[in-house]
Amino acid sequence: MFETHQFNPVLDKEFLMENYDTTEYLVEVLGDFLALMPEEIEEIKTAQAEKDKDTVVKKIHAISSAVGFVGGIELSDRMKKFEVKAKTDPDFDITNQESNALVNEIDAFIGIIQEEYNQLS
Template identity: 75%
Template sequence: MFETHQFNPVLDKDFILENYDSEDYLLEVFGDFLSIMPEEIEEIKTLQAINDKDKILKKIHSISPAVGFVGGIELSDRMKKFEVKAKNDPNFDVNNAESNKLFADIDAFINIIQEEASQLS
């Protein structure tokens, strides 16, 4: 059973075990996440290339709950803080090091979920 699975430390195992009562359900949620997230991060990167801060923040706002829902609690919190910081700073540059790091971490997180789904199935 998935209670003994060694989840990637980026994932909040306690959250996963508290919210998913079966491996099948968790795999379904991971599958749903993976069906939308690669496209979402690619769209963020496209928006970053044209420096569209408002649309990036809307994307971050819309996907941060999904990241948390699959156990990425810490990353989801960082995304929310990023959104607030960027909204409150009219000169915030979505091409700065902080932005690049967050977007790379989201991309890496998608890969982690893919790996976890593969290991569990």
């Protein structure tokens, strides 16, 4: 069990403890997350550069649940709020500072998951 593991404070340890009963299962889920996310984040960055709002919003929507599933509950909630804001405001600029900050935070989160995966493996 991983009760004694010191998770990064960005992660919701209580959520992880409630949803994963073994270290092996958590490592498997983290590995699956890591296998998919680098490509997803690159697609978001490319869509931002191309000012393709629809793709950015779709990708943020697609990965927000996955972020929550690996303990990034607060980040997942912010991603969902971003999605709603971007969808409802026709003038929302997906290349603005708020958008860039969120994408950078998602990118950093992937790094945190990589660290956790390395420590738990």
